[in-house]
Amino acid sequence: MHTIEDTLAAIRPLDEAAMRDARDLQARLTKPPGSLGVLEELSVRLAGLAGTCPPPLPEPAAVAVFAADHGVHARGVTPWPQEVTAQMVANFLAGGAVVNAFARQVGATVTVVDVGVATALPEGLADAPGLLDRKIAPGTADMTAGPAMTPEQARAAVETGIAVARDLVDGGARALLTGDMGIANTTASAALVAAFTGLPPAEVTGRGTGIDDATHARKIGVIEAALARHGLTGGAPEGADPLAVLAAVGGLEHAALAGFVLGAAALRVPVVLDGVIAGSAALAAAALAPDALGACVAGHRSVEPGHSATVAHLGLRPLVDLELRLGEGTGALLALPLVQGAVRVLHEVATFDAAGVSDKPSQV
Numbered sequence: 001m002h003t004i005e006d007t008l009a010a011i012r013p014l015d016e017a018a019m020r021d022a023r024d025l026q027a028r029l030t031k032p033p034g035s036l037g038v039l040e041e042l043s044v045r046l047a048g049l050a051g052t053c054p055p056p057l058p059e060p061a062a063v064a065v066f067a068a069d070h071g072v073h074a075r076g077v078t079p080w081p082q083e084v085t086a087q088m089v090a091n092f093l094a095g096g097a098v099v100n101a102f103a104r105q106v107g108a109t110v111t112v113v114d115v116g117v118a119t120a121l122p123e124g125l126a127d128a129p130g131l132l133d134r135k136i137a138p139g140t141a142d143m144t145a146g147p148a149m150t151p152e153q154a155r156a157a158v159e160t161g162i163a164v165a166r167d168l169v170d171g172g173a174r175a176l177l178t179g180d181m182g183i184a185n186t187t188a189s190a191a192l193v194a195a196f197t198g199l200p201p202a203e204v205t206g207r208g209t210g211i212d213d214a215t216h217a218r219k220i221g222v223i224e225a226a227l228a229r230h231g232l233t234g235g236a237p238e239g240a241d242p243l244a245v246l247a248a249v250g251g252l253e254h255a256a257l258a259g260f261v262l263g264a265a266a267l268r269v270p271v272v273l274d275g276v277i278a279g280s281a282a283l284a285a286a287a288l289a290p291d292a293l294g295a296c297v298a299g300h301r302s303v304e305p306g307h308s309a310t311v312a313h314l315g316l317r318p319l320v321d322l323e324l325r326l327g328e329g330t331g332a333l334l335a336l337p338l339v340q341g342a343v344r345v346l347h348e349v350a351t352f353d354a355a356g357v358s359d360k361p362s363q364v
């Protein structure tokens with residue numbers, strides 16, 4: 001069973017006893033206390049997630065690239081043709097994209113999940129290894145004209161993401177990484193960020209793949225119109241159903257990514273988030289289950305302003321900040337060795353006692 005309800009019911013807070021053990025252990029390791037900075041608190045959190053100290057090493061790692069198209073593409077929010085989504089899916093399967101190069105570097109697998117690609121994939125790809133055909137619809141509807149998805153489509157997409165997380169963990173993965181591909185998906189991302197944070201579209205809308213001032217202004221106007229159309233201006237009203245917000249202005253890949261985050265949290269496996277697409281999906285996941293955040297690691301800080309707004313809202317600290325604005329899972333993959341290093345310390349570093357190193361600075 002991969003229903004949303006079952007999954008939400010399985011998500012629990014971090015285990016306090018395991019976190020205490022991890023803090024104690026960090027204090028006894030042969031290094032000045034606190035000297036591993038952000039990685040120490042990360043190791044503590046991952047112990048709390050696993051419910052044991054040390055937590056399992058987050059490897060092997062698996063990236064799921066959720067691919068889908070967007071009806072709002074018709075509003076002129078990106079210069080790239082919609083066909084590029086399907087063409088990039090083919091490129092992922094051929095191993096030729098940046099996500100593939102970065103995945104090879106860290107030994108991660110790449111699984112492409114078609115939840116809503118509008119254009120037919122190039123001949124012969126249907127059976128390609130590494131592709132999961134989970135198409136729910138050939139893209140969303142235009143969010144300025146009506147809901148992007150029906151409630152049934154949004155639910156099916158979330159449950160697809162939950163099932164993909166479960167299958168990857170069943171296949172041995174101990175770290176899940178988010179990836180995305182969908183021309184125009186930074187528009188849906190910014191709309192979700194505005195809806196979940198209450199910030200105005202002008203503050204959270206970026207330039208996506210790279211757009212000129214006129215297109216950027218149009219993109220902000222499109223998002224404002226969509227929010228107004230769905231009663232989301234100024235943010236979703238108190239008590240709004242996060243699934244309805246996803247259905248109104250989200251993408252099929254956003255809904256699937258929200259499910260992927262929930263699935264990881266229910267299985268107590270860390271999920272390394274990529275940029276603004278994953279972040280906006282995590283806002284939906286956190287609105288459904290605040291404790292799901294315990295499983296989330298912000299891999300990097302994207303250039304997109306909506307991403308900084310998202311990590312601030314969620315209280316996450318991005319591990320790397322390299323001015324990336326690509327998506328696909330690239331920022332998550334670059335951060336993976338940091339996550340693994342944080343846990344490896346708890347497994348391999350000697351204690352002061354065991355190594356015969358004095359654990360006290362001398363008095364001066």
Ligand SMILES: Cc1cc2ncn([C@H]3O[C@H](COP(=O)(O)O)[C@@H](O)[C@H]3O)c2cc1C
Pocket residue numbers: 077078079080084088180181182183184185186187207208209210326327328
């Ligand atoms: C060749 C190419 C490869 C990509 N890989 C990721 N994206 C990224 O850019 C897109 C979102 O930007 P926007 O909202 O401006 O369309 C998404 O597909 C995202 O994954 C790409 C975009 C392109 C063009």
Ligand SMILES: O=C(O)c1cccnc1
Pocket residue numbers: 186207208209274275276277278302303304307324325326327328
């Ligand atoms: O933040 C991201 O992941 C991003 C930014 C721009 C374009 N595509 C993805």
